[in-house]
Amino acid sequence: MNKSCTTNLPYTMRAIVIHEPGGPEKLIEETLPVPELRSGWSLVHIMARGLNHSEVFTRQGLSPSVQFPRVLGIECVGKIALSTDEKRLPTGQHVVSLMGEMGRAFDGSYAEYVLIPNEQIYPVTSMLPWVTLAALPETYYTAFGSFKNLRLEDGQSVLVRGATSGVGVAFAQLVRAAFPHVHLLGSTRSAKRTVSLLQAGFDEVVLDVDGHVQLGGRQLDRVLELIGPATLKDSCRVVREYGIVCSTGQLGGAWYMDGFDPIVDLPPNGYITSFYSDNVDQLHLDELFSFVEREHVDVVPVRVFSLSHMADAHAFLEDSDGFGKVVVVNDEEDSRR
Numbered sequence: 001m002n003k004s005c006t007t008n009l010p011y012t013m014r015a016i017v018i019h020e021p022g023g024p025e026k027l028i029e030e031t032l033p034v035p036e037l038r039s040g041w042s043l044v045h046i047m048a049r050g051l052n053h054s055e056v057f058t059r060q061g062l063s064p065s066v067q068f069p070r071v072l073g074i075e076c077v078g079k080i081a082l083s084t085d086e087k088r089l090p091t092g093q094h095v096v097s098l099m100g101e102m103g104r105a106f107d108g109s110y111a112e113y114v115l116i117p118n119e120q121i122y123p124v125t126s127m128l129p130w131v132t133l134a135a136l137p138e139t140y141y142t143a144f145g146s147f148k149n150l151r152l153e154d155g156q157s158v159l160v161r162g163a164t165s166g167v168g169v170a171f172a173q174l175v176r177a178a179f180p181h182v183h184l185l186g187s188t189r190s191a192k193r194t195v196s197l198l199q200a201g202f203d204e205v206v207l208d209v210d211g212h213v214q215l216g217g218r219q220l221d222r223v224l225e226l227i228g229p230a231t232l233k234d235s236c237r238v239v240r241e242y243g244i245v246c247s248t249g250q251l252g253g254a255w256y257m258d259g260f261d262p263i264v265d266l267p268p269n270g271y272i273t274s275f276y277s278d279n280v281d282q283l284h285l286d287e288l289f290s291f292v293e294r295e296h297v298d299v300v301p302v303r304v305f306s307l308s309h310m311a312d313a314h315a316f317l318e319d320s321d322g323f324g325k326v327v328v329v330n331d332e333e334d335s336r337r
């Protein structure tokens with residue numbers, strides 16, 4: 001398709017390309033052709049994208065299925081620039097997209113435009129600013145899914161294992177906004193992160209020592225397990241009767257469990273659930289956006305970078321001890337919409 005015949009789209013765009021694995025300096029700004037439209041895919045003009053630790057791993061060459069050169073970026077928010085589904089995704093429609101091999105099997109969101117399969121593009125009606133919207137997919141989507149699956153009620157106690165993670169802190173924001181009387185505990189391996197966790201909304205910080213959470217024999221109503229199979233059995237131990245554990249993360253580096261006897265190891269009359277962000281659906285996203293607006297959830301990115309400073313954004317994400325989502329806009333002034 002000759003873009004200039006039908007639209008005001010440029011022929012080229014700025015993109016951050018990686019040709020070989022390595023440090024942040026391997027993320028190089030280049031001029032690429034704006035992708036050509038193809039059947040069943042639509043072109044999104046990206047306004048902002050949130051960064052994820054998985055992109056750091058991919059940059060380091062730890063995602064064997066990702067072939068270089070590649071434009072990374074597994075999520076974005078923006079507007080439809082060219083559509084193959086004018087009914088559901090009309091030109092100009094505000095949209096979000098996440099996961100589904102964007103930035104892995106095909107070029108992703110570290111660019112001004114991205115071509116995405118239609119089924120992976122979700123219209124949004126939210127009036128939240130672009131930088132706030134960009135902080136929501138993936139991290140908040142995962143936290144929200146876990147939050148719902150835990151069926152939390154006000155007044156209950158809930159422990160987040162791996163509380164200093166992005167998902168852990170997002171979960172804390174959701175709980176704080178909706179349930180003022182929930183007792184929210186967060187675990188960390190490092191006592192020096194206590195103050196930051198309290199500032200992030202946790203009521204109490206407990207230590208995780210060699211896979212055992214230090215609760216002094218107390219029993220809780222709910223656990224969000226982000227360390228995963230490495231500590232799931234220990235989490236079941238601290239949940240009281242009829243309690244729920246939601247196993248969402250694998251920070252402990254174990255993906256599977258040996259030696260777990262559900263009859264003995266589950267909390268008495270209790271439940272285990274999980275959440276997987278690859279199961280994206282429009283209803284769930286709409287619910288998240290309205291929840292954030294309605295409950296005034298405090299979603300402020302910890303840092304906003306411009307596209308030209310993607311390498312700095314990666315370096316910050318890798319080195320930072322801080323919490324929260326890093327968002328990258330195309331240009332500095334974009335962060336004000």
Ligand SMILES: NC(=O)c1ccc[n+]([C@@H]2O[C@H](COP(=O)([O-])OP(=O)(O)OC[C@H]3O[C@@H](n4cnc5c(N)ncnc54)[C@H](OP(=O)(O)O)[C@@H]3O)[C@@H](O)[C@H]2O)c1
Nearest residue numbers: 053142164165166167188189248249250251252275276277
């Ligand atoms: N189910 C899904 O669909 C889904 C979606 C998104 C993310 N996730 C998973 O959710 C988890 C959180 O993701 P994230 O991106 O928010 O994480 P993140 O921000 O990278 O988490 C960093 C934190 O992990 C903790 N940590 C690191 N290594 C650990 C270990 N060996 N044992 C215990 N804690 C360790 C550290 O806490 P301390 O130093 O304070 O202990 C650190 O502050 C990850 O496992 C991720 O894969 C799952």
